[in-house]
Amino acid sequence: MSVVLETRQLTKEFKGFTAVNNVSLRVQRGHIHALIGPNGAGKTTCFNLLTKFLVPTSGQILFNGRDITMARPARIARQGIIRSFQISAVFPHLTVLENVRVGLQRPLGNSFAFWQSEKKLNALNGRAMELLAQVDLEQFADTVTADLPYGRKRALEIATTLAMDPELMLLDEPTQGMGHEDVHRVTALIKKVARGRTVLMVEHNMSVISGISDRISVLQRGALLAEGTYQEVSSDPRVMEAYMGTTAGTTAGTTAGTVPGALEGAH
Ligand SMILES: Nc1ncnc2c1ncn2[C@@H]1O[C@H](COP(=O)(O)OP(=O)(O)O)[C@@H](O)[C@H]1O
Ligand SMILES: [Mg+2]
Numbered sequence: 217m218s219v220v221l222e223t224r225q226l227t228k229e230f231k232g233f234t235a236v237n238n239v240s241l242r243v244q245r246g247h248i249h250a251l252i253g254p255n256g257a258g259k260t261t262c263f264n265l266l267t268k269f270l271v272p273t274s275g276q277i278l279f280n281g282r283d284i285t286m287a288r289p290a291r292i293a294r295q296g297i298i299r300s301f302q303i304s305a306v307f308p309h310l311t312v313l314e315n316v317r318v319g320l321q322r323p324l325g326n327s328f329a330f331w332q333s334e335k336k337l338n339a340l341n342g343r344a345m346e347l348l349a350q351v352d353l354e355q356f357a358d359t360v361t362a363d364l365p366y367g368r369k370r371a372l373e374i375a376t377t378l379a380m381d382p383e384l385m386l387l388d389e390p391t392q393g394m395g396h397e398d399v400h401r402v403t404a405l406i407k408k409v410a411r412g413r414t415v416l417m418v419e420h421n422m423s424v425i426s427g428i429s430d431r432i433s434v435l436q437r438g439a440l441l442a443e444g445t446y447q448e449v450s451s452d453p454r455v456m457e458a459y460m461g462t463t464a465g466t467t468a469g470t471t472a473g474t475v476p477g478a479l480e481g482a483h
Contacts, residue, residue, distance in 0.1 A: 219281075220245045220384055220414045221266070221297075226275035228261050235261040237438035238275070243384070243431075248406070248415045250425045252449075253435035254458055259418045262435065263388055266416075267299045268292055279384070296383030300373050300390070308362035312353055312372055315361055316344040319379030344379070351375045351405055367398025371405055378409055385410075387417035391424055403427055426450070434458065 221243040228236040236258045243249045251259050264270040266277060268289040277285045284292055306315045317340045348354045351371040356364060364372065370390065377385060390406060391399045399421060406415060407428045419425050425432060426446045434442040434449055436458045442449050449455055 218245050219243065220279065221416065222278040222281075223266075224276040224278070226262070226265060226277065227273045228258075228265055228270060229273045234438050236265065236272075239435070239438075239440050241433055241440070243414060243416050245414055246412075247430040248410050248417070248428050250429040250432045251416065251418045251435065252420070252425060252432060253441070256437075257435040258438040259435055260388065261438075263299070263386060263418060267297070267386060293380070296381075297386065298377050298380050298382035298384070299386040299388065300377040306361050306369065306372055306376060308360075310361055311357065312348065312359050312361055312364065313341065313344050313357040315372060316347050316375050316379055317341070319347075319376035320344060347375045347378055350378065350409065352401075365398075367394055367401055370394070370398070370402050374402075374405055374409060382413065384414045384416065387415060387419075389418055389420060391419065391421050399424060422450075 219242050221241070223239055223241045226236055226239045226241075227234065239258075239262060241251075251262065253259055261270065265272050268284075268287065272285065275285070276283055279292065279295060279297060284295070287295075307318065310318070317337055320340045320343055345354065345357065348357055351374050353368060353371055353375060356368060356372075361369065361372065387406065391402055394402065403424045406417070410428075429446055432444065432446060432449045433440060434452075434455050441458055442452045442455050444452070
C-alpha cells in the first residue's frame with residue numbers, strides 16, 4: 217500500500233470557527249511530506265487531530281487504510297505513528313543514554329520503569345548506543361540532558377522517537393528556534409532517519425523544506441490551497457498570494473526563489 221496516512225474531509229471547528237476545513241491529505245509511504253502555511257492556517261490543529269490530541273468535528277483519518285479517526289492516542293502510537301518534539305519531551309535530569317533507554321522501554325509497555333534493575337536496563341545499552349550513533353550523539357552519552365546544546369537536544373528527541381521504531385514520524389517545526397549550524401545538522405538528520413520511514417512535518421524554514429521534502433501541502437485559513445513538489449508549490453501564484461498578500465511578484469518576474477525569502481521567519 218503506497219498511502220500511509222490519509223485524511224478525508226477532515227474538519228475541526230472551535231465554537232463555530234473552522235480551524236481545519238475539509239482537508240483531504242494523502243501521505244505516500246517513504247516520503248518526507250511537509251505541511252506549510254501562513255500563521256493561523258491550521259497546521260498545528262491538523263497535527264493535533266492526527267495525533268489524537270483533538271477529536272475532529274467531521275471527516276476521517278486512515279492509517280494504512282484503517283480508520284483511526286476514533287482511536288486513542290496510545291493505540292495509534294502502538295500502531296506506529298509517533299510525534300516528536302513538543303510532546304515527546306526528553307527528561308532533563310537523565311543522561312542522554314538514559315533518555316534513549318526510556319524510549320526503548322516504551323514499546324514494552326513499561327515506559328516509566330526507572331525502578332527496573334540496573335541489569336535489565338543495561339541490556340538496552342547496546343541498542344541505545346546504536347541509536348545515539350545514528351544521530352551523532354555518541355560522545356554525549358553520559359552528558360546530563362539539561363547540559364546539551366539546543367540543537368543536540370533536538371537530535372536526542374529524534375533518537376528517542378526512533379527508539380519507538382515509528383512507521384510514521386510527525387515532526388512539528390523541527391528546526392524552530394535554531395541557528396544555521398543546528399538547522400543544517402537537524403535537516404541532514406531528518407533526511408537520514410527518514411530512510412525506510414515516512415515523515416510528515418510542519419516546518420517554516422523554506423530552505424529546509426526545499427532541501428528535503430518530496431511533497432508539500434499548503435494550508436490557508438484551514439483549507440488545502442495547493443499541493444505538489446517544492447518547484448510546483450513555490451511558483452504557484454495562489455501560494456505567493458497567501459504568503460505575501462499579492463501576486464505582484466509573479467508579474468514582476470519573480471523567480472521561485474523569492475517565495476522562500478518572503479517565507480523566512482513567517483510563523
Ligand atoms: N483551542 C482553540 N480554540 C479556538 N480557536 C483555536 C484553538 N486552537 C486553534 N484555534 C484557532 O484556529 C486557527 C488555526 O490555528 P493553528 O492550527 O494553531 O494554526 P497554525 O499552526 O497554522 O499557525 C487559528 O485562528 C487559531 O486561533
Ligand atoms: Mg502552529
